[in-house]
Amino acid sequence: xxxxxxxxxxxxxxxxxxxxxxxxxxxxxxxxxxxxxxxxxxxxxxxxxxxxxxxxxxxxxxxxxxxxxxxxxxxxxxxxxxxxxx
Numbered sequence: 714x715x716x717x718x719x720x721x722x723x724x725x726x727x728x729x730x731x732x733x734x735x736x737x738x739x740x741x742x743x744x745x746x747x748x749x750x751x752x753x754x755x756x757x758x759x760x761x762x763x764x765x766x767x768x769x770x771x772x773x774x775x776x777x778x779x780x781x782x783x784x785x786x787x788x789x790x791x792x793x794x795x796x797x798x799x
Contacts, residue, residue: 719750760784767791
């Protein structure tokens with residue numbers, strides 16, 4: 714899991730158990746939680762791919778925060794930022 718908001722924002726933790734009937738998630742590490750904290754669940758073997766794109770004119774065209782596995786693929790992209798300085 715990746716925490717999106719709250720005091721744990723930006724941190725990750727592993728899921729110990731998910732009960733489908735109760736719809737409850739048990740996490741491995743104890744963390745402070747508050748109502749409204751948001752998170753996203755990523756599979757351990759996320760196999761996302763970013764390929765064959767043209768990205769032009771961005772100061773920061775891509776930020777990669779690897780939440781995936783060895784199957785992650787980032788290739789055959791064209792990145793050009795002629796207007797950016799520095």
